[in-house]
Amino acid sequence: xxxxKHHVTTGDGALGPLSQRDPSRSKPLLAxxxxxxxxxxxGGLFGRRRAMVQAVDDVSFVVExxxxxxxxxxxxxxxxxTARLLMHLIKPDxxxxxxxxxxxGVAGGLSQRELHRQMQMVFQDSYxxxxxxxxVAMSIAFGPFVHGLGKTEAxxxxxxxxxxxxxxxxxxxxxxPHELSGGQRQRINVARALALEPRIVILxxxxxxxxxxxxxxxxxxxxxxxxxxxxxxxxxxxxxxxVRYISDRVMVMYLGKVVEIGPADxxxxxxxxxxxxxxxxxxxxxxxxxxxxxxxxxxxPPNPVRPPSGCRFRTRCPLAEAVCEKAAPALLALPSxxxxxxxxxxxxxxSGHTRAATAGAE
Amino acid sequence: xEDSATLAADPAMALKRAQQGKSYWRRVWxxxxxxxxxxxxxxxxxxxxxxxxxxxxxxxxxxxxGSVLRRLxxxxxxxxxxxxxxxxxxxxxxxxxxxxxSLLAGVAPVFLAxxxxxxxxxxxxxxxxxxxxxxxxxxxxxxxxxxILLAIAITGILGAGLQNTILALTISFIxxxxxxxxxxxxxxxxxDFVEAARASGARRLTIMRYHILSNVLGPILVYATxxxxxxxxxxxxxSFLGLGVTPPSAEWGLMLNNLxxxxxxxxxxxxxxxxxxxxTSMCFNLMSDGLRQAMDVRL
Numbered sequence: 001x002x003x004x005k006h007h008v009t010t011g012d013g014a015l016g017p018l019s020q021r022d023p024s025r026s027k028p029l030l031a032x033x034x035x036x037x038x039x040x041x042x043g044g045l046f047g048r049r050r051a052m053v054q055a056v057d058d059v060s061f062v063v064e065x066x067x068x069x070x071x072x073x074x075x076x077x078x079x080x081x082t083a084r085l086l087m088h089l090i091k092p093d094x095x096x097x098x099x100x101x102x103x104x105g106v107a108g109g110l111s112q113r114e115l116h117r118q119m120q121m122v123f124q125d126s127y128x129x130x131x132x133x134x135x136v137a138m139s140i141a142f143g144p145f146v147h148g149l150g151k152t153e154a155x156x157x158x159x160x161x162x163x164x165x166x167x168x169x170x171x172x173x174x175x176x177p178h179e180l181s182g183g184q185r186q187r188i189n190v191a192r193a194l195a196l197e198p199r200i201v202i203l204x205x206x207x208x209x210x211x212x213x214x215x216x217x218x219x220x221x222x223x224x225x226x227x228x229x230x231x232x233x234x235x236x237x238x239x240x241x242x243v244r245y246i247s248d249r250v251m252v253m254y255l256g257k258v259v260e261i262g263p264a265d266x267x268x269x270x271x272x273x274x275x276x277x278x279x280x281x282x283x284x285x286x287x288x289x290x291x292x293x294x295x296x297x298x299x300x301p302p303n304p305v306r307p308p309s310g311c312r313f314r315t316r317c318p319l320a321e322a323v324c325e326k327a328a329p330a331l332l333a334l335p336s337x338x339x340x341x342x343x344x345x346x347x348x349x350x351s352g353h354t355r356a357a358t359a360g361a362e
Numbered sequence: 363x364e365d366s367a368t369l370a371a372d373p374a375m376a377l378k379r380a381q382q383g384k385s386y387w388r389r390v391w392x393x394x395x396x397x398x399x400x401x402x403x404x405x406x407x408x409x410x411x412x413x414x415x416x417x418x419x420x421x422x423x424x425x426x427x428g429s430v431l432r433r434l435x436x437x438x439x440x441x442x443x444x445x446x447x448x449x450x451x452x453x454x455x456x457x458x459x460x461x462x463x464s465l466l467a468g469v470a471p472v473f474l475a476x477x478x479x480x481x482x483x484x485x486x487x488x489x490x491x492x493x494x495x496x497x498x499x500x501x502x503x504x505x506x507x508x509x510i511l512l513a514i515a516i517t518g519i520l521g522a523g524l525q526n527t528i529l530a531l532t533i534s535f536i537x538x539x540x541x542x543x544x545x546x547x548x549x550x551x552x553x554d555f556v557e558a559a560r561a562s563g564a565r566r567l568t569i570m571r572y573h574i575l576s577n578v579l580g581p582i583l584v585y586a587t588x589x590x591x592x593x594x595x596x597x598x599x600x601s602f603l604g605l606g607v608t609p610p611s612a613e614w615g616l617m618l619n620n621l622x623x624x625x626x627x628x629x630x631x632x633x634x635x636x637x638x639x640x641x642t643s644m645c646f647n648l649m650s651d652g653l654r655q656a657m658d659v660r661l
Contacts, residue, residue, distance in 0.1 A: 087561050116563035129554035133386050133576040139555070142572065143562035176386075189558075196562060 027101035029232055030063035030086075030119075030200060035095035037081055041305060051305045055081040057256040059095070060331070063200065068226070068233040070247030070264060072240060072279070074301055078256040079236045083204040086234065087121050088112050117147065120193035124205035126185035130177040136188045137162065137173035143195040161191035164228070166221060183214035187221065194229060202234045207242065219246060240283045244268050252276045255304055255312040258331055262340030272334060272342045275313045311345065321345075323352045386576070393656040400652025403645045410642065414461035423452035425459040425612050434624045437631060445631040447617065448624050453631055457638060460612035463524060464639070467606070467613070468594030468646075471531035476586045479536040483543025483582075488551055488566075488574060498544060501537045509534040510596055517605040527606040531593055542585045543578065550577045580657045587650035591643030598639050614639050 036059070038052040056078040063069050071079050084090045086097060088104065096103050099118055103109035110118075120143075123129040130139050140161055141154035149157070159169040165187040177185055186206060193201050203222070207215045219242065226233060237243050243250055244264055251261040252275065260273040271277040278296040297316055302308055308315050314324040323345055331343040345351035394400060413420050423442070428449035435446040444453040486497035504512065516530035550556065551574065559569045598615025600606035607613040609620070614635040621632040 084557075089557055089560060113563040116561055121558070121561050123554040123558065125554055129558050131555045131559075131573050131577070134572070142559060142564070146562060146564040146568055192558065192562075 027098075028062035029065040029100060030234075031098040031101070032062070032086070033060045033096050033098075035059045035082070035085055035097070036093045037085055037090065038093055053304050054256050054307055055304065056085060056092075057307075059253075059256070059258050061251055061258060061261060063232060063234060065199075065232055066230070067248040068235055068246055070243035070250040071234065071236045071253060072238065072243050072250060073253035074279075075238060076255075076301060076304065077253040079238075079253055080204055081256075082253070083121060083202050083234070083236055086202055087119060088115060089121075117196050118198050119200040119202065120196060120198040121202040121204060122186070122189045122193050122206040124209055126182050126189055126209065127177060129189055130185060130192075132177055135174045135176060136180070136185075137169070139177075140188065140192045140195050143192065147196065157195060158191070161194055162188075164194070164225065165191045167191075181214075182210055183218060186210060186218055190218075190221070190225070194225065197229070198231075200232045200234065202236070204236045205238070206235075208237060208239060215242070222246070240268075240280065252279065255301055255307055257312055258343065259313065260340070260342045261331070262334075262337070266337065266340060272340065272347060273313075273344050274317045274319050274346075278316075311343075319346055319353075319355060321353055327351075390656045394652065397652050397656065400649060400656070403648040403652065407642070407645050407649065410461065410645075411465070413458055414465060417455075417458040417462065421452065421455040421458055423455040425451060425455035426610055427451065434628045434631065436628045437634075444634060445628060447631070448620055453634060456612040456617060457614075457634065460614045460617055460635065461638065461642075463607050463611060463613040464594060464598060464615070465642070467524065467527050467531065467597035467601075468590055468642070470528050471535055471597075472586055472589045472593050474528070474532040475535035475539050475589075476582070478532070479539030480543050480582050480586075482536075483540040484547045484574070484578060486540070487544040487547025487578075488570060490548070490551070494544070494548075497540065501540045501544075504533070504537040505541070507534075509538075509592075510599065513596055513600060514603070514605060517600055522605050522608050524607050524611075527597055527600050530600070531596055534596075535589055535593065538589070539582070539586060543582050546578045546581050547574060550574055584650055584654040584657060587646060587653060590646040590650075594639060594643045594646070598635075 035056055037056040038054050041051045041053055059078070059082060061069075071082065073079055081090070085092050088097075096106075097115075098104065099110055099115060104115045105112055130136065134142075137155055137158040140158035141151070144154040144157050145151060155173075159173060162169040162172055167184060167187055172180070172184070172188075177188075180188065189206070190201075206222075207218050210218060222233070223246065225231060233246070235243060235246055247264040249262060250264040250267050252259050252267070252273065254275050260267060260271065260276045267276065268280060271280050281296040299316060302312070302315055308325075310326050311317070311320070311324040311329050314320040317324065327345070329343045329345045329348065329351070331341050332348065334340045334342055334347060345353040346355050349356050428451045429446075430450060432442070432446050432450040434448060435442055435450075437443070437445045439445055442452050442454065444457065447453055447456060482497055486494040507515070512534040513527075513530040516533055517526050520526040520529065556569060556573055559573050564572075597606060598613070598618065601613045601615030602619040604619070607616050609616065617635040618632075618639075621635065625632040
C-alpha cells in the first residue's frame with residue numbers, strides 16, 4: 001500500500017514527471033507525434049474502400065521515464081488502437097514514435113525488434129493472450145528465447161519472473177493457462193511482458209476483467225514491479241478510479257483525439273475540458289451528499305466514420321457554439337498551468353468563443 | 363473442467379503434476395485411454411488392418427480362383443465359411459484382399475488431401491490478404507461441385523483404375539480440408555497470444571512453429587479422420603459405378619456391384635461387402651469423435 005501512495009503523490013511533487021517542461025532534461029523516454037490510424041471500412045461489390053474509421057487522429061504526447069501515464073476514455077475512443085500503434089502491432093498511417101529520441105522504424109533509427117525489447121504489452125483478455133498448448137513457463141520464456149537466449153536459460157529466467165509476480169515456480173511453471181485463475185493468468189502475462197526487461201510496459205485494460213479484490217492485488221503487484229524494475233507504464237483503462245489510483249499523469253481521449261492531458265490529481269480535481277468534466281462527474285461518488293443527479297452526457301459518441309466538423313465533442317458539449325463547428329481546437333498548454341494541455345476553444349482567448357475571455361480568469 | 367478445478371485446489375496434486383511436466387499430447391493419450399468406446403474402435407480398426415495386410419495368413423483360398431461348380435454358395439458352406447461369389451470365388455478371401463484396396467482408397471486420398479489442403483489452408487489463413495483470397499476463391503470453385511460428382515467427373519475423364527480413384531478423391535477432398543484449415547488458422551492468428559508473440563519480436567516462421575501449428579493441427583487432423591469414412595464410401599461407390607477399381611480385383615464396392623445379381627439367390631453373401639463398408643466407416647467416424655473429445659483440453 002505504501003508503494004501506491006508513493007505513486008499518487010509523485011503526481012504533484014516537484015520530483016515527479018512534471019520536470020518534462022525543463023528543456024535541459026534529456027529527451028523523453030517515449031515521444032509520439034501526429035500518430036494517425038484510419039481503418040478502411042470495406043463494402044460494396046468489389047470491396048471498395050467506402051469509408052474510413054478515424055480510430056486515432058493526429059495524437060501527440062510524451063511519456064516520461066518512470067511515470068505512469070493513464071489513458072482514459074469511452075470505449076471506441078481509440079485507446080487500444082493507440083496501444084497497438086505504440087507496439088507497432090499495426091502500422092500507423094502517419095506520425096512517428098521515438099524512443100529516447102530515436103525514431104522507430106526509419107533508417108538509422110530503432111528497429112521494431114529493438115523497440116520490442118524496450119516496450120512490452122499486457123493484454124486485457126488473460127486467457128486469449130496465453131497459448132493454450134504451452135505450459136505458462138514456456139510462454140514467458142518465449143520472448144527471451146527468440147531473442148537468442150538458450151532454452152534452459154530462458155526457462156530459468158521464466159522461473160525468476162514467476163517468483164517476481166508472486167507465483168511459486170515449482171507449482172506453476174508447468175501448468176497450462178486453463179488450469180489457472182484469471183488473476184494468476186494475468187500475473188503470468190505480466191511476467192511474460194517483463195521477460196525481455198523492457199523499459200516501458202503498456203497495460204491495455206490489464207486489470208479490467210478481474211474482480212475487484214484480485215484487481216487490487218494485481219495493481220499492487222504492478223506498483224511493486226515498477227519500482228523494482230524501474231519501469232514506465234502506459235496504463236489504459238476505462239475505470240476512472242483505477243486510473244487515478246495508479247497514474248501520475250492522465251490523458252483523456254475522445255473519438256480518436258486527445259482532449260486533455262495533465263497531472264492526474266489536478267485533472268481529476270479541476271477538469272478543464274467539458275468532456276473530462278462530464279466523464280468525471282459520471283464517476284459514482286462515495287459521498288451520498290455529492291451524488292450525481294443528472295446524466296452528465298446523453299447519447300452515444302458520434303460515428304467515427306463521419307466525425308463532426310470542427311471540435312469532435314461539439315455535438316454533446318454544453319458549451320458548443322458556432323466556432324466549435326468551424327475549427328478543430330488544438331491541444332494547447334493552459335496559460336495558468338503549463339503542465340496541462342486542453343483542446344478546447346474556451347481556453348483560447350482569441351478563438352472567438354464567447355466564454356473564452358472569462359475562462360481565462362477562472 | 364471439474365478435473366482441473368480440483369487439481370488447482372489441491373496443491374499437493376498440482377505439485378505432482380507440475381513435476382511430471384506432462385506435455386499436451388501425453389494428456390490427450392491419457393484421456394483417450396479412459397475412453398472405452400474409442401479404444402474398442404481403434405482395436406477393431408487395428409485388427410482389420412492386420413488381417414488385411416497379412417491377408418495370405420488368414421485364408422487358404424486364392425481370391426481370384428473361381429469354380430463354376432461352386433457359385434453363390436451360402437454362408438456356412440464347408441470350406442467357404444462366408445460362401446462364394448457369382449463366379450465361385452471364396453468370399454472370405456475376397457473380403458480380406460478387397461479390404462486392402464478399400465482401405466487404401468479410403469485412407470490415401472484423405473492423407474494426401476490433408477498434406478496438400480492443410481498446407482494451403484494454413485498458409486492462406488496465416489498470410490491473409492491477397493494470397494488468402496486467391497486460395498479461397500479457387501477453393502470455392504471446386505466447392506461448387508458435390509464431392510461425389512467431382513470424383514465421378516474426374517475418374518470419368520481419366521478413366522477407371524485405383525490410381526485415378528485415389529487422385530480423383532484427393533482432389534475432391536482438398537477443398538473441404540483447405541477450408542477448415544484456413545478458418546482454424548485465421549481464428550488462431552487473431553488471438554492475443556499471437557499478437558503477444560509478435561510483440562516479443564518473434565519472426566513469422568517462429569510464431570508459426572511454436573504458436574500456430576500446435577493450435578491448428580489438432581482440429582485439422584480430427585476433421586481429416588472424419589473424412590476417412592466418407593472417402594471409403596465414395597471409393598466403394600466409384601467402384602460400384604464401374605469408375606473405380608476394375609475387375610477382377612477384389613474391392614468391397616466392386617464386390618457389392620458384382621454380387622448384386624445374386625441378391626435373390628444368396629442375400630446374406632451379397633450384403634457382406636456392404637456390411638464391411640459400414641463397419642469400417644463407422645469405426646473411423648467413432649475414432650474421429652473420440653479424438654476430438656480427447657484433444658479438447660478445455661472440457
